Amino acid sequence: MSQISPMKTDGSPRFRQIVEHLKQDIAEGVLPAHSALPSERAVAELYGVSRMTARRALEAMEAEGLAYSKQRKGRFVSPKRLKYDISNMVSFVADAQSGGTDLEIELVSRGKAKADRSLAPALAVTVGEELLEYTRLFRIKGHATFIETEYVIASRFPDLLTRDLRQSTTRLLEQHYRTSARSGDIVIRMRALQADEARLLGLAPHHAAIELEQVIRDKSGEAFCFGRQVWRGELAEFSAKAIVNG
Amino acid sequence: MSQISPMKTDGSPRFRQIVEHLKQDIAEGVLPAHSALPSERAVAELYGVSRMTARRALEAMEAEGLAYSKQRKGRFVSPKRLKYDISNMVSFVADAQSGGTDLEIELVSRGKAKADRSLAPALAVTVGEELLEYTRLFRIKGHATFIETEYVIASRFPDLLTRDLRQSTTRLLEQHYRTSARSGDIVIRMRALQADEARLLGLAPHHAAIELEQVIRDKSGEAFCFGRQVWRGELAEFSAKAIVNG
DNA sequence: AAACCACACTGGTATATACCAAGAGATGGT
């Protein structure tokens, strides 16, 4: 951390000035990725402001994606964004691992579920159809980055839940069930984290996030998997290819 | 607005309880889309909390995309999300207008620019190449929804800036320059609004937003337009199609 | 060496208060 300046009167709000100062420290490498930012109380003292003002500054850092907070541990500098090509259905997991990304998968839960009114149309099954459901937490370089919940049609993938789900499911389904992904429909939106998601990602609730839903289809065009990923929005960007109509 | 309840001690923070109460009013239609939420001071009095707590509640509504604020005018209920299919390059404008969406375009600025280090590679030109640049603000049902800045190669589209830019540029370029979009490369990311963007959208700065960048190519695969859209993230969702590798 | 507990420190919540600047509407003078 570089030293403070008085900078009383430059027009912009005090908390903005603090944000700019912290940004500078990050840009100059004084504060590298994943290093701790000064605490709310430390910022208050360093810059001679009240704790609420220090808090506003640090919350602005979060809102701008420059920092993330771990509950009651402190705030840390965000790393560079991860790129994710959504047009190419080759599994994100397989792709990342072959690209050398340090990716860990933690199985959070698994079980049976029944298709409800929102899932049934996506998978083209009747409401009440038995599904398998599993939720996994993905860490990149040890940092929780996104949560994925997938739903597959139970009758089509017997014993899936007894297998090791800490790997690419694309690969798993290919090897054991001769089902491979051919196309998908994807929806991306911004929304706030729910309490349980925030807990898994180690973030404060209500934090803005990116939700990515995808329906995965086989070569006959039949949907066999519905997945919902919740990403720490400041950590990723999504690329796609577009082609004129059809 | 329905009446308040004491709900002192249900475990969750006081401001959360207020959020839930307001959510309920929205879900029940007591507060329709674009209607005003009670002001910070009104919430404070209605629920018997301090203004700072009322503020936290209303800010949480914003963070969750349920409300938006107009600077110093008040907070309002967000409308339903707009769907935007990014896989189909048919112009958003043409598509929306044919679909009956009430869409207005305001030209914010236009002028010449030179390709810098970030634009030049995207458009496959040399740094310093002359470009035309224009920024437009898009309103849907009268509400500012996104800002778009497009850059095109000047030599290829003479007099473009003298034409009426309050229409689909896809159509404009087709009719006058026999250039039509065939494919595109798109990147979507979440980021915070900059001050000038916030002003145009009538929102508070630092608000989370969706940035959508696209490089548009003609039938020979040559890039002729680079566009950057900044969307109010809570107002839209983006769909895409994916196909296994290639 | 392992288990435990106390303490310091973190962010999270909350109150009360104060002043500013921008927007909206009423008021009043021309």
Place this chain on the structure above:
DNA sequence: ACCATCTCTTGGTATATACCAGTGTGGTTT
């Protein structure tokens, strides 16, 4: 009828203070 001004309301910024609930550390006890 028009325009300027005054006033009220709004969110935006800021201070000072208080207590709570997890986290991690270090020292003490077993």
